[in-house]
Amino acid sequence: MKVATDEELLLFILNSTPVIDGLPQDLLLDASRARSMLGTFGGTGTVQELELVRAAxxxxxxxxxxxxxxxxxxxxxxxxxxxxxxxxxxLDWSLTVPSNHESAVRAVLAWTRLRDSAPGRLRPCANDECRLFLVDRSRANTARWCSMATCGNRLKARRHYNKKRTQP
Ligand SMILES: [Zn+2]
Structure with a gap:
């Protein structure tokens, strides 16, 4: 099984409040599902871990x-x-983290690494009705949407519609 990276864990946490069909969702609300999700991202899956991730x-x-x-x-x-x-x-250095804090700490450290190695690449989706974040890995650094299939096409269609409507 592929081990999830800290960055994948960070994005899971950032994107755990999506808006689906116009309704804000919380993927961390159902505790047992959230704990097993954290487990798949390398977490311990404890109640305390989930509380710390929710707070973070x-x-x-x-x-x-x-x-x-x-x-x-x-x-x-x-x-x-x-x-x-x-x-x-x-000489090796190893990180010591208070128990149950590992997932929240991994996410914070992943954020600092992204900021330093890829400044400005982590950003909110340009659709202001969407609450997802994206990491733009493209060379041009022009990605604006979490997904072209959902937000990108929806906004393009709306812009096209508005343009047509305002034309005499
Ligand atoms: Zn989006």
Missing amino acids: RPLLQGVASGELTADSLAPLLVGVYQVPRLTTTR
Whole structure:
């Protein structure tokens, strides 16, 4: 089985409040389903983990949409530290995270890595009725929609319709 990356976990959390058929949904609402989802992303699937992820979500969505500054995430990293491990040949660093905080911390660290390695590439979908986020990997960096099949085509159709309507 493929192990989910921290970035996939981050996007799952960011995109866990989609709007489906005009209705806002919360994919973390049903606790047993949410816990098993977190398990598939490498989480522990505990109740406490889910609570911490739920608490982290609005902060992650806030920084990803630019409504909050990055230091808003700082409280999520309390108690996280790096431990040096010296072997005969090398020095390794490993991360120590309070138990049940692993998923929230992985998501925060994935966000900081994305910001540093791909600045501006994580952004909200340009459809303001959509609450999803996308990571634009295209060379031109011009992706605007979470999905061309849904939001892209819908907005294009609407723009086309409006254009036709305003023509004399
Ligand atoms: Zn969208």
